[in-house]
Amino acid sequence: MVVLSHQSTLNQLFLIKTCKPPHMFMEVPEVDLTHSQAKTMIVKACQEFGLFKLVNHGVPLELMTRLENQALNFFMQPQSVKDKATPPDPYGYGSKRIGTNGDMGWVEYLLLTTNPDVISPKTLLLFQQNPQIFRCAMEEYIRAVKKVCCEVLELMAEGLEIGTRNVFSRLISDERSDSCLRVNRYPACPELNAEALSGPNLIGFGEHTDPQIISVLRSNNTSGLQICLQDGTWASIPPDHTSFYVNVGDLLQVMTNGRFRSVKHRVLADSSMSRLSMIYFGGPPLNEKIAPLHSLVSNEEESLYRELTWREYKNAAYKSRLSDNRLSLFDKSANHSEVNGETQISWSEQLSKS
Numbered sequence: 001m002v003v004l005s006h007q008s009t010l011n012q013l014f015l016i017k018t019c020k021p022p023h024m025f026m027e028v029p030e031v032d033l034t035h036s037q038a039k040t041m042i043v044k045a046c047q048e049f050g051l052f053k054l055v056n057h058g059v060p061l062e063l064m065t066r067l068e069n070q071a072l073n074f075f076m077q078p079q080s081v082k083d084k085a086t087p088p089d090p091y092g093y094g095s096k097r098i099g100t101n102g103d104m105g106w107v108e109y110l111l112l113t114t115n116p117d118v119i120s121p122k123t124l125l126l127f128q129q130n131p132q133i134f135r136c137a138m139e140e141y142i143r144a145v146k147k148v149c150c151e152v153l154e155l156m157a158e159g160l161e162i163g164t165r166n167v168f169s170r171l172i173s174d175e176r177s178d179s180c181l182r183v184n185r186y187p188a189c190p191e192l193n194a195e196a197l198s199g200p201n202l203i204g205f206g207e208h209t210d211p212q213i214i215s216v217l218r219s220n221n222t223s224g225l226q227i228c229l230q231d232g233t234w235a236s237i238p239p240d241h242t243s244f245y246v247n248v249g250d251l252l253q254v255m256t257n258g259r260f261r262s263v264k265h266r267v268l269a270d271s272s273m274s275r276l277s278m279i280y281f282g283g284p285p286l287n288e289k290i291a292p293l294h295s296l297v298s299n300e301e302e303s304l305y306r307e308l309t310w311r312e313y314k315n316a317a318y319k320s321r322l323s324d325n326r327l328s329l330f331d332k333s334a335n336h337s338e339v340n341g342e343t344q345i346s347w348s349e350q351l352s353k354s
């Protein structure tokens with residue numbers, strides 16, 4: 001058994017008994033944003049994996065590292081200083097606790113809204129040393145990543161042969177778009193070293209799908225991200241600090257009527273290197289009605305999901321545990337399913353009763 005230095009019960013919570021996959025998963029689809037066939041490659045990847053690596057995206061490495069360094073400056077402060085920062089509600093600084101429903105991970109993070117009006121006073125208190133430099137780095141990064149995100153969403157619409165090119169991107173470019181930026185730091189955990197190849201792993205961020213439309217992730221060169229493949233096995237994604245990994249979120253699965261997979265993913269901590277990731281979560285305005293697009297549904301019977309607003313879905317998601325299947329709430333077939341002649345009470349019904 002792995003003996004963690006502090007031996008706290010808390011640490012035990014983060015251990016899972018899977019063996020580390022021996023190899024990196026090298027079959028992750030790679031899409032060159034400037035390639036003439038990018039739209040076809042994106043659609044294929046989103047159907048098969050729900051994730052792809054994006055290269056030639058045009059965002060300068062310097063912009064990424066500037067924000068990364070600002071975040072590291074923040075994380076390197078003494079814990080007592082960080083603990084005085086805004087607790088995540090949901091925005092702010094958090095450590096080990098993810099969300100408010102009991103999920104824990106070997107991670108500390110900043111969760112920030114991308115809406116500049118909301119960024120201002122409260123969040124800026126987090127960055128005591130030089131708030132303006134942090135703010136500037138963040139705003140420039142968000143502007144660049146949002147542009148890439150919209151380009152990708154337009155290629156998705158084209159690839160799916162939906163007449164309206166901006167059917168997805170308009171939801172993110174809308175000034176009321178409810179998007180956010182998360183910066184996660186997974187500290188190295190040397191205590192894992194002894195049994196690194198066969199022993200249990202340390203969960204940095206437990207398995208989940210992202211509730212929004214799309215997520216654009218950039219990390220340093222430390223591995224840890226894994227996706228769940230269609231056969232249920234976990235595959236380790238090779239890190240690349242110059243590229244983005246783009247993954248499908250729940251709302252995009254709904255809008256594409258299940259053609260795109262909102263991919264289940266998780267992060268494992270490393271014994272020797274800390275991982276720093278920055279994820280842009282593209283969400284629509286809160287009042288936006290989300291439903292399968294008509295052009296992707298041949299008749300009403302084939303529509304897999306009922307209509308929802310992002311507000312409704314977000315509220316439900318934030319009441320759920322990380323690994324819950326939140327989409328079952330809006331899955332027409334799952335809600336009142338009968339198994340062996342008995343009506344199953346779905347997770348959503350349990351939720352509304354609680």
Ligand SMILES: C=C1C[C@]23C[C@@]1(O)CC[C@H]2[C@@]12CC[C@H](O)[C@@](C)(C(=O)O1)[C@H]2[C@@H]3C(=O)O
Pocket residue numbers: 090098099100101103111182208209210211212281317318319320321322
């Ligand atoms: C346990 C939770 C954390 C989370 C809100 C939730 O109740 C379920 C979804 C979680 C998630 C996953 C993707 C993003 O990291 C996130 C910001 C989001 O929108 O949904 C987190 C939420 C969070 O950390 O507050």
Ligand SMILES: O=C(O)CCC(=O)C(=O)O
Pocket residue numbers: 182184205210217219225265266267277279
């Ligand atoms: O930190 C990472 O690499 C991924 C984290 C993640 O999936 C999330 O914050 O939703």
Ligand SMILES: [Fe+2]
Pocket residue numbers: 208209210265
């Ligand atoms: Fe995620």
